[in-house]
Amino acid sequence: MVAGTVISAGGTLAAGQAAEDASKFEAAQYRRNASNTRGSAQRAGEEQRRNKRLAQSRLRAVAAASGASASDKTTTDLDASIEQEGEYRALSALYEGEEAARGMEDAAKGALYEGKVRKRASQIKAAGGILGSGGSLLDKYG
Known part of the structure; x- marks a missing residue:
């Protein structure tokens, strides 16, 4: 009975x-x-950002081919809009990636916590098994 208890406790600890x-x-x-x-x-x-620069370059080329000046209000307004939209998209991509990465890091912390809890539970279960067997032996042979 004692050997079985020790083996069972060892298995419980190993599982933890x-x-x-x-x-x-x-x-x-x-x-x-x-x-x-x-x-x-x-x-x-x-x-x-690369796409933004390409769009701005295309805008400038089309504007120049049509005879518009670089300081033409329509050209500068469009250029500013492309700049804002391109930067917004770039920052959005970075934000989304960072949020996803943080979620993964939180999952890592959760996994570590769960492992520690399982290990601690196995220690408690093993100790309970040993104490329970000790009590049974005491009742039987005490």
Whole structure:
């Protein structure tokens, strides 16, 4: 009976440790994904800025071909609108990526917490099993 109790407690503790190890691995994956998401968002933001510059360049080329001056109000208004829209899109891409990354980092923290709780629960369960067996032995042989 004692050997069975010790083996059961050892298995319970091992399961708790395995749960904590798995949560650490999961958290590392979440953190890696968060880093990748930030990188993708930065690339998306730069792509938006590149598109903005291309649109401004096209506007200027079309305006010049039509005989409009660079200081023409319509041209400058359109150029300013393109600038604002392009920067808005770039910053939006960065914001969305950052928010997604933060969500992944929060998930990593949750996974770590869950692993610690499972490990602690296994310790309590193992201790309870040992104490319960000790009580049974005391009742039986005490």
